[in-house]
Amino acid sequence: MSLPTIAALWIEGPLSFLEQLCLKSFVDAGHRLVLYHYGPLENVPEGIELADAGDILPRTGFLTHQRTGSPALHSDLFRYRMLAKSRETIWADTDAYCLRPFRTETGHFYGWESDRYINGGVLGLPADSPALAALLAFTRDEFAIPPWYGPDYVSELEGKRAAGTPVHASEMPWGVWGPHAVTHFLHETGEARHAFPQEVLYPFSFRDRGKMLKRNLDVSPWVTGNTVSVHLYGRRMRARLVQKEGGAPHPKSFLGRLLTRHGIDPARAPLPSPRGGANDEGDDD
Template identity: 45%
Template sequence: MSNLPEIASLWIGDHLSWLEQLCLKSFADMGHHTTLYSYSHIDNVPDNIHQVSAGEIYPSEPMLRHARTGSPAIHADMFRLNMLKKTDKIWVDADMYCYRPFDFKTKWVFGWEKPGLVCNAVLGLPKNSKALSMMIDFFQDEYAIGPWLRPWQQRELEIERDAGSPVHFTAQNWGFTGPTAVTHFLKKSGEIKHARKEQAFYPVAFKDRNRLILSKPNVEEDDLTKDTYGVHFWARRMKPRLEEKENNWPRVGSFMRGLLEKHGINPDDAPIPARNRIDEALLKDPELCAKLAIEGLRAEVSMSSMSRKYLVDEQFIKECVAKLENAAPDIFRNVATNLDDKCD
């Protein structure tokens, strides 16, 4: 299958976990010329994976990290678009498994994650794609306000911009430069017509992801059909589960365990590292929690805006509000009252 399209991904860091090794190796084992771009040497890239400097495509500085999480996902999003503009390779996230060769006769390679949303974990576009050009042009303005956002979200960002504090795209809500933006521009250009069904690359939905690593319920033959080319492993949530609860191994008899055996990958040789957790002091700070609860209850701005302002997850704000509403401990209630007095 020498005529198979070339596959490429990006890894920011100097070490792969076994999950990335498995996914990258699956493409090479299926006969794809597979390139891994990186900004520094990676010491445990599987055989037959070609390691290339990412600087050939997109500069490493400034490294575009999400302000709240520190994730370089935004940098990867910008790299992906520029790679598609400069090469004929198909982009895949490093947690996309090759179930069968990507033997496509078209340059448009992407699929629905769920109704209304195209995921960019697999993305192939011709260099002259209108959607690709529009995305690259749009993100030249790092303070741009996404027309795909809800009207109230756009208005909130416009107010901040007009007040002299425009929100940089690294400070916007998680995923701003990702699938929602891609879906918007594919629709705008009309190229959305090339989107493949969910079965193509996302046969196991995000909500069902644990089936990939559990013995029961397992991934059944009905999940993976003749139309399935890839299987997304949802690494952002899957890797913490594997590291924290599964001792780094998918369970015996699981779909993923079988793939490790098929491709000769040993998790003990490249374990998933522990994730960076939110500062425990932040989570236990009653004053901050009380302040967030009060602002949340007042609802003068959205939780999205508060999340950007305080660099905390919206779920954390909701938990703080719940504590205040549900008879918080006296010490918490006193702090909240004192803060409320100061605000008045």
């Protein structure tokens, strides 16, 4: 069985060593990787195919989260539309590290990130997936009321809409179009049964993310023989590395060992200051 194509999005500007590591890990695992972008890029590793993101979703009306300015909503919408237009393709955030090749016989490829949510940071859905159709339909309306936050919140939003002041998705809770929507619709359609256990794609929880930076730590309790990808929590990881680690992980940490494995030099693609920005998907809040 041939390996699926991996698709990712980097809006514009330089890649840091963290994104280089994740993207190169797929190429080194034997995948074709297509990196969609809107503006000029820098520091793109060899072996990565570039594509115009505007062919999937125009940049006009760019959606950003009100509180953080992150383009997470745009990224969510982009991945759903990309999957609908593609075949044998799996989406991967630029902070998803490929430990082993991704393989699927059904087209479904996603996993639990916690006891509550299935994350879309790595997301494969067949073109005829009812959940994908539902995600596309829901995100067509930027003021759609999500039913998954309970009746009190639904009543609040319905009241504001009736008063002529509907609430935009950018003002709603973090993840409204991301893992919260993905989890809801996968459950609604029954496709949640395809979701992998947490150890497969999200072995380190958000709370445990700092363990990837501890030197000489045995990570086998988290990264097991069933693990195929590791989520690096990009926005928080970049901030931690800049603020507390001198801009790069210790060579004997889990993350440092991965950089060595793939020949990535942090000094050649340094991290930006942790302010957030055009590429900050921020799916780890």
